[in-house]
Amino acid sequence: xxxxRWDPMKELEDMQRRFQSYFQTPSFGSLxxxxxxxxxxxxxxxxxxxxxxxxxxxxxxxxxxxxxxxTVHDGVLTLMGERKMEKEEKNKxxxxxxxxxxxxxxxxxxxxxxxxxxxxxxxxxxxxNLLVPKSTTGSALPKEIKII
Numbered sequence: 817x818x819x820x821r822w823d824p825m826k827e828l829e830d831m832q833r834r835f836q837s838y839f840q841t842p843s844f845g846s847l848x849x850x851x852x853x854x855x856x857x858x859x860x861x862x863x864x865x866x867x868x869x870x871x872x873x874x875x876x877x878x879x880x881x882x883x884x885x886x887t888v889h890d891g892v893l894t895l896m897g898e899r900k901m902e903k904e905e906k907n908k909x910x911x912x913x914x915x916x917x918x919x920x921x922x923x924x925x926x927x928x929x930x931x932x933x934x935x936x937x938x939x940x941x942x943x944x945n946l947l948v949p950k951s952t953t954g955s956a957l958p959k960e961i962k963i964i
Contacts, residue, residue, distance in 0.1 A: 857899070857916030863924070870926065870948040877942035878915075884944060886961040888932045893948065894923040937963040 862873045874895055876884060884897040901917040931951035938945045944963065 857918060858920055858922055859895070861895075861922065861924075867950075869950055870930070870946075872924070872944075872946040872948065874922075874944040874946075875942060876939070876944050879942070881939040881963045884939065884963055886935075886937050886944070886946065886963065888926075888930065888935050888948070888961065891926045891929065892923050893926060893935075893946070894921065895944070896921045935961050937961045939963045 860875045864871045872893070876897065876899075878899055879897055883899075884895070887894045887896075896919075898919045899917050926948065929951050931949040934949045936947045946961070
């Protein structure tokens with residue numbers, strides 16, 4: 817018989833994963849808290865960190881940059897937009913519709929203070945790239961980010 821070291825955090829994570837599966841709620845890491853709203857779809861996001869900044873990549877296919885709004889305020893980064901369904905044509909019959917449509921909103925609580933005035937956003941080939949520099953002091957005013 818081998819000795820297994822007890823890890824209370826692993827048990828808590830297992831319990832959280834089981835509990836969330838009952839409600840079909842996605843599991844999120846412990847550093848990034850996300851505020852979910854009821855929407856028809858949520859774009860996939862990757863979040864990474866360097867000592868200087870956070871990098872966020874969001875998949876937003878079939879959207880124009882004018883249809884995307886990014887804001888940051890009090891350490892909360894919010895992505896909003898809407899993907900509209902194609903116009904239905906009389907002579908066109910759909911056999912399968914798997915893509916999701918409608919409004920979306922994703923908000924992420926940033927784990928540390930960020931320099932809200934220096935957040936940069938670019939949009940290319942359906943991917944929104946955000947660079948969120950870390951800061952020792954935060955800004956109190958809401959800021960909308962212009963997407964390039």
